[in-house]
Each structure stands twice: as C-alpha cells, then as structure tokens.
Amino acid sequence: MHRSFYRLAIMVCLLFSGGAIFSQTTHTTRHLSNDSMPNPHPERVKWVAIGHSAAFAGSLTGLAVLWYADHPKSGFHFFDDNAEWLQVDKAGHLYSAYMISHTSSELWKWAGVPRKKRIWLAGIGGLAYQSIIEVLDGFSAEYGFSAGDYVANILGTATFVSQELLWDRQKIKIKFSVFPKRYTEPQLEQRANKLYGKTIIERSLKDYNQQTYWLSADIKSLFHSEKWPAWLNISIGYGAKGMFGGTSNKVTDQNGNIIFDRTDIPRQRQWYLSPDLNFSAFKTNKKGVKILFFILDSFKFPAPALELSGGKLRGHFLYF
Structure with missing residues (x-):
C-alpha cells in the first residue's frame, strides 16, 4: 500500500521543485515548455538538476526513515502480487511512471535541453528512481520485488517516451x-x-x-x-x-x-x-x-x- 504514498510524493516533489525553479530565474517564460530556446540555458539546467536531485533524494530519504526503518529486513527476494486488487494497483504504477516521466521531461524542456536528450533523461531517470524503490521492497521481509509492478513501471515510462519520440507530443x-x-x-x-x-x-x-x-x-x-x-x-x-x-x-x-x-x-x-x-x-x-x-x-x-x-x-x- 505504501507505493501509493511514494508515487504521490515524487510527483508532488517534482511539481513543487518546478515552481521553485521558475521563481529562481529572472527571464520571462511564455510557457511551461519553452520550445523556442535553441540551446540549453545553463542557469535553468542547473536549477532543474537541483530540483530533480532534491525530489528524488528527499522522497527516498523519507521512505527510508518513515517506512523501511519500521519494517524488518530480509535477504533480497521476489513477491508475486499480480493476482491482487484485480490489477488496479498495476494501473497505478503505470500512471505514476508515466506522470513522473512527463513532469520531468517538461522541466528539462523548459531548461532548453534538446528534444531527444530530455526525453531520455526523463524516461531513464524516472525508471531508475522507481527501480530503487522496487529493490528496497525486495529487501523488506513484508514485501518483495514485484516483477508485475516493475513491468507496469516500464510500460508507463514507455508510453510517454514512445509518443514523444514518434509524435513529439502526448x-x-x-x-x-x-x-x-x-x-x-x-x-x-x-x-x-x-x-x-x-x-x-x-x-x-x-x-x-x-x-x-x-x-x-x-x-x-x-x-x-x-x-x-x-x-x-x-x-x-x-x-x-x-x-x-x-x-x-x-x-x-x-x-x-x-x-x-x-x-x-x-x-x-x-x-x-x-x-x-x-x-x-x-x-x-x-x-x-x-x-x-x-x-x-x-x-x-x-x-x-x-x-x-x-x-x-x-x-x-x-x-x-
């Protein structure tokens, strides 16, 4: 059940870091995603990188302190929960992976990062973050690494990345x-x-x-x-x-x-x-x-x- 909380945490952190990022620059921004910027803007790239790092590190630290610290550890193991909750939880993983990549991409796009680079930064970065969560679950005695969850994470990320590469839009x-x-x-x-x-x-x-x-x-x-x-x-x-x-x-x-x-x-x-x-x-x-x-x-x-x-x-x- 805790996965609902970390999914919300990272999306909220990214959105709030985005708001903080926008307030750190004195340059006028017409859109959340500035397509007219031909090259990366160093100041914006710096703040977007800081925002991502703070969001990912903060949410992982919060999980370690508030969740995993209160649960017994074990050796790494798998847990098959594919039959649970009529797969609505898997739809939740699909959605969160998609939104994390989408939000991240919009921030990199605003910073002027080239199209393909920001797409892959958002996709790989978001999936890497969720992979860490799944691995931590794998060392939790009460849970375990869920292959079904991880596949849903991949599909959610792929849904975003593939559309951006194919159509440059969702x-x-x-x-x-x-x-x-x-x-x-x-x-x-x-x-x-x-x-x-x-x-x-x-x-x-x-x-x-x-x-x-x-x-x-x-x-x-x-x-x-x-x-x-x-x-x-x-x-x-x-x-x-x-x-x-x-x-x-x-x-x-x-x-x-x-x-x-x-x-x-x-x-x-x-x-x-x-x-x-x-x-x-x-x-x-x-x-x-x-x-x-x-x-x-x-x-x-x-x-x-x-x-x-x-x-x-x-x-x-x-x-x-």
Whole structure:
C-alpha cells in the first residue's frame, strides 16, 4: 500500500521543485515548455538538476526513515502480487511512471535541453528512481520485488517516451480520477479503516475501489480531424469494486480463524467510456495558468460515462 504514498510524493516533489525553479530565474517564460530556446540555458539546467536531485533524494530519504526503518529486513527476494486488487494497483504504477516521466521531461524542456536528450533523461531517470524503490521492497521481509509492478513501471515510462519520440507530443494520456467515500455497512467501514485508513487523503490513495485510471485520446490529432474540437478527448477507464482484501474478501488470522468474511460481495472489474477535457489545447502565455493546465491534465475531468461491469451496462450522469 505504501507505493501509493511514494508515487504521490515524487510527483508532488517534482511539481513543487518546478515552481521553485521558475521563481529562481529572472527571464520571462511564455510557457511551461519553452520550445523556442535553441540551446540549453545553463542557469535553468542547473536549477532543474537541483530540483530533480532534491525530489528524488528527499522522497527516498523519507521512505527510508518513515517506512523501511519500521519494517524488518530480509535477504533480497521476489513477491508475486499480480493476482491482487484485480490489477488496479498495476494501473497505478503505470500512471505514476508515466506522470513522473512527463513532469520531468517538461522541466528539462523548459531548461532548453534538446528534444531527444530530455526525453531520455526523463524516461531513464524516472525508471531508475522507481527501480530503487522496487529493490528496497525486495529487501523488506513484508514485501518483495514485484516483477508485475516493475513491468507496469516500464510500460508507463514507455508510453510517454514512445509518443514523444514518434509524435513529439502526448496524443494518448494516462489520467487518474478518484471519488473517496464512506461505506454504509459498519463491518465494511471498519475493514476499510484497517486497510485504507480513515482520512479522505488516505482513502483516495489506498482504496483501489475508489480509483479509476484512464487512457484519454486526443481524437483531433490522432485522426487529423479538422471538425473535431481540439479540447475534446475520448477516454477509456478501468477500475474495480467490491475489494476488501488483496485476492479475496475472506480473511483469516495466524491460527486459521476467520476474522472477516464478505465473500457475498462480488469483486468486479469496471470499464468506462467517457468524454474528457484536453487542457493542453487551451493556449495561454501566462506561466501560472500553463502550469495549472498541466496539473489538471493529469486528472480525468468529471463527465458523463458509460460503465460495463458484471456483464451489465449502466450510465452515469457525472462520473469522477
């Protein structure tokens, strides 16, 4: 579960370091990504490098102190968690790897680093950071190196890198949405408190029942359609519900006694089709607005949606 926290930590650190970086230069910046700069700007490159180093080192140090220090160590080992959480956790790894590379690339691009160099810097740097986390997990007695997580990390990074190399833009973006909620049944709420935490932030990060991951396609640029609005994307989402354990809703203690049994609740995958806003289509010369659009574009915009789950099709007037 802690992976949700380190994924959030590194993305927040990169975004805040980006804000600090922008404030350190006196040069006027028209965009978050300045394509007009022909050569690297030494001052900006320096601050971007410092920002990356601080974000990566700070988050790793925080994990070492706040997480790994409280968990027993072991020899390096693997752990197969591919069957857990109906793979929603793997979608989370895909998203975080994509966003780390995307955010990093935008910062290097703003610094004037040449196109291919900044793409590979962002991709390799982000994957290296996540690799360290997976290796640390491998030495934790309670976890282990997850090949499934690592493959998802690679795929997320590759999704960003391949589109940049092919199109020099992200025509298909990976996005995230969440709608934290409480469970009406006391037994389920008690179980959720134990698994996912009690606060809204904890539930948003740790309760996979409340998360949806999206592929948001820029139809206009993909199909070169002149009539299709540039701001309107079509997105396909994936999530799941009814999960109160990694692989089962039945839990036993060390002696084999049943302490939680809600096998009556079906664990179901959910597929969605929904329109989405493409914030990158909104042009602005204001630096702060440009950064805001970049952040908003990492989340799926609430909109009507069709859901396919349990063999049934249903509609949502507004889905988060």
